[in-house]
Amino acid sequence: MQSSTLVLKYIVLVSVAAMFFVASPSFAQQKGASSSDMQTREVQINGLSLHYIELGQGTPVVLVHGTLEDYRTWDGQLDALSKGYRLISYSRRYHYPNEWPKDATDFSVTIHATDLAAFIKAINLPPVHLIGHSYGAFIAFLVARDHPGVIRSLTLGEPPMMPLLKTTPEGDALLAAAITRSIATGEAFKQGNDEEGVRRFVNGVLGEGSYEKLPPPVLKRVMDNARELKGESSSRDLFPPTTCEDVQKLKAPTLLLDGERSPKIFRVINDRLEHCLPSVERATIPAASHQMEVENPQAFNEKVLEFIAKH
Structure with a gap:
């Protein structure tokens, strides 16, 4: 049981972080509003302070980022989604x-889902359109399932809900293939060398030299969140x-x-x-891999806006 949990843990780390780096070259090309130019706000929930930004007016839309990311991930959505909605992007715990x-x-x-539900209530939001990417999509799913009163609609960008693979014919093979691409980063983190831990992880997933090729803005954001990857690596219960x-x-x-262009495991x-959801629509973001909101923000925004306008 413990070995199975560890395997799934590393699969999640590989899946959500690897595709972040694949998408990273397009990050610096984004235009329009920049979260880095905005003053963050703070809210106290569950014994900690969470930072967030917001802009626009109307029905609230809350964005939930993935691994090695933060509120700055959604710069490609700020202009488009804030024109008709009150857009809120927050940084999760850690x-x-x-x-x-x-x-x-x-x-x-x-624990991230507990934080998100408390966050929505703490800033007195009416029911929200909740949009999550990757690990953030798994979190958003739990909130929508367990706190239906705070949700108007839910958008999930390839949540790494790995336990569902056990019920598919290809699940075991996909998990086995993914684990062969993983790399143990715990040793470097235990030694207190976070940068080395991230370097080993990136190069282990994408090949030697990949870490050194990251654009400076992306590298900075990754290292700003390196401790989060460290936390995932030491977690006793990464996901249920x-x-x-x-x-x-x-x-x-x-x-x-x-x-x-996303890996088959997400599809x-x-x-x-x-198959399981009672009320569901599905759309593909062209010319994009897992980090779809960064790689093709225009198509991502169009699909999301079309969907939330119905609800």
């Missing part, structure tokens, strides 16, 4: 610029078991997004989600 706790062994999708029956409990209208998970 992410820049939030304070880093001494002990991150409680890192899990569950999830079944089709669990998914069927979600009542909010849901949009599933696929990247046209298989979305296939399973599409």
Whole structure:
């Protein structure tokens, strides 16, 4: 049981972080509003302070980022989504610029979901359109399932809900293939060398020299969140078991997004989600891999706006 948990843990780390780096060259090309130019706000929830930005007016839209990311991830969405909505992008627990706790062994999708539900209530939001990417999409799913009263609609960009793979014919093979691409980063983190831990991880996933080729803005953001990867590596309970029956409990209208070039493992998970969800639409973001909101923000925004306008 423990070895199975560790395997799934590393699969999640590989899946959500690797595709971040694949998409990273396009990051510097984004135009328009920049979160780096905006003053962050703070809200106290669950004994900690979370930073966020917001702009626009109307029905709230809340953005939930993935691994090695933070509120700055969504710059490609700021202009488009804030024209008709009150757009809110926050940094999750353990992410820049939030304070880093001494002990991150409680890192899990569950604690992030608890934070998100409390965050929505703490800033007195009416029911929101919730948009999550990767690990953030898994978090958004849990909030929509367990706190339906705070949700108008749900958009999930390739959530790494790996337990669902166990119920698919290809699941074991996909997991085995992914684990062969993983790299152990815990040793470097234990030695206190976060940069070396991230370097080993990136080069282990994408090949030697990949870390050294990261554009400076992307490298800075990655290193700003290096401790988060360290927290995931030391987590005792990264994410909970999830079944089709669990998914069927979600009542909010849901949009599933696929990247046209994303690894097959994400499409298989979305296939399973599409089968299990009671109210679901699905769309593909062309010319994009897992980091779809960065690689093709125009198509991403169009699909999201079309969907949330219905709800």
